Amino acid sequence: MVKLNKIYTRTGDDGTTGLVDGSRTSKHSLRIAAIGAVDEANSVIGFAACGFAQGPHHARLHRIQNDLFDLGADLATPKGALDGEGFEPGEMVLRVVSAQVDWLEREIDALNEQLEPLTSFVLPGGNEAAARTHLARASSRAAERAVTALAEIEPVNPAASAYLNRLSDLLFVLARVANDEGRSDVKWVPGANR
Numbered sequence: 001m002v003k004l005n006k007i008y009t010r011t012g013d014d015g016t017t018g019l020v021d022g023s024r025t026s027k028h029s030l031r032i033a034a035i036g037a038v039d040e041a042n043s044v045i046g047f048a049a050c051g052f053a054q055g056p057h058h059a060r061l062h063r064i065q066n067d068l069f070d071l072g073a074d075l076a077t078p079k080g081a082l083d084g085e086g087f088e089p090g091e092m093v094l095r096v097v098s099a100q101v102d103w104l105e106r107e108i109d110a111l112n113e114q115l116e117p118l119t120s121f122v123l124p125g126g127n128e129a130a131a132r133t134h135l136a137r138a139s140s141r142a143a144e145r146a147v148t149a150l151a152e153i154e155p156v157n158p159a160a161s162a163y164l165n166r167l168s169d170l171l172f173v174l175a176r177v178a179n180d181e182g183r184s185d186v187k188w189v190p191g192a193n194r
Helices: 031-050 057-077 079-083 098-110 128-151 156-179
Strands: 017-018 024-026
Touching: 024 031, 024 098, 031 057, 031 156, 057 098, 057 128, 057 156, 098 156, 128 156
Parallel strands: none
Antiparallel strands: 017 024
């Protein structure tokens, strides 16, 4: 359980921040950029959730926000910790698991069943809930790009990358659901303003 009695510690005043295993890294490292991008996506998803009344879509987004905290903790735990390095025996090292990705896929399939097939690309907009959800989708894609950039130089849990990939798909489908199950989608008209 996390207990925060004091919000500022001054330990990051030198431009570094601590990771789960106790090591420190620069605040502009690719690892911290990825963690920050996931945090930003989580915040935008919170904004999107405000566009839905309490109900299944709001609950779905809240569950995703919790998963994104798991994902951030996963990214904050360097590769060596996978083997228990730097941790006490039995101490939990939080990792995103494939079951979380599977849940996203089931949700995508269930939501997509109620939609008419796409006949055009859609513009990010429509009603407020859909616009907020499209913004969350774009933010989750940015988080995915940050995590894949990190994965090119340091090991990253493959389930974390897969989670972010599916997340943007779910948010796209949910935005269409918010747009009157796709009937109010704003369609792209190629070359319309030439």
